[in-house]
Amino acid sequence: MNETNPPPVPQPSPPPVPQNIPCNPYAVVPPPQPLTGPSSEDRTLAMLCHLLGLLTGFLGPLVLWLVKKDSSPFVDHHGREALNFQITLMVVMFALGIATFVLMFVFIGFLLIPVIAVVGILALIAEIMAAVAGQNGEWYRYPCCIRFV
Numbered sequence: 357m358n359e360t361n362p363p364p365v366p367q368p369s370p371p372p373v374p375q376n377i378p379c380n381p382y383a384v385v386p387p388p389q390p391l392t393g394p395s396s397e398d399r400t401l402a403m404l405c406h407l408l409g410l411l412t413g414f415l416g417p418l419v420l421w422l423v424k425k426d427s428s429p430f431v432d433h434h435g436r437e438a439l440n441f442q443i444t445l446m447v448v449m450f451a452l453g454i455a456t457f458v459l460m461f462v463f464i465g466f467l468l469i470p471v472i473a474v475v476g477i478l479a480l481i482a483e484i485m486a487a488v489a490g491q492n493g494e495w496y497r498y499p500c501c502i503r504f505v
Contacts, residue, residue, distance in 0.1 A: 393493050394430040402434035402490030406483050414442035434490045436505050441486075441498040445479050 394402070401424055408416025421435025452472050459465030482498055489496035 394428065398428045398430045399491050399493050401428075401431045403487045405431070405435045405438040406487040406490055409438050409442045409483055410480070414439060414446060417442055430493075430495075433495060434486070437486065437496060437498055437501070438483075440504050441479075441482070441501050443504050444498075444500075444502045445475075447502075448475060 401420065405417050405420050408420060417435055417438035421432070421439055425432040425435055449472065452468060452475065456465045456468040456472065459468065486496045486498060
């Protein structure tokens with residue numbers, strides 16, 4: 357008796373494992389930038405979003421963001437960042453002002469006055485850095501900023 361083994365049945369190969377899966381699906385990724393980069397007008401408007409905060413508080417970035425947010429994702433990003441930073445700064449300064457006023461009655465509130473000055477100087481530096489980044493066509497995020505919008 358000549359026994360022959362039947363030919364092996366080919367097994368299906370396992371599906372390939374995708375290589376482009378991010379490790380954190382909830383990570384904030386900036387929108388894709390076009391190959392040519394933001395236009396000169398978009399970069400100027402992004403810079404203006406940040407510099408208007410120096411003069412008008414949150415109103416300037418709010419108006420500019422509302423008007424131009426649909427025209428460019430770059431201006432939308434910088435407008436939101438400037439608006440969020442100005443609102444955060446307003447909340448922090450208001451809280452520091454209230455704390456200073458209340459603590460003046462126990463004669464230690466004057467110790468918070470230099471803290472208010474340091475926060476103002478750091479905010480000025482952050483706004484200038486953001487304006488320069490916007491003018492250079494870079495995506496910028498403020499550090500220590502609450503994302504309201």
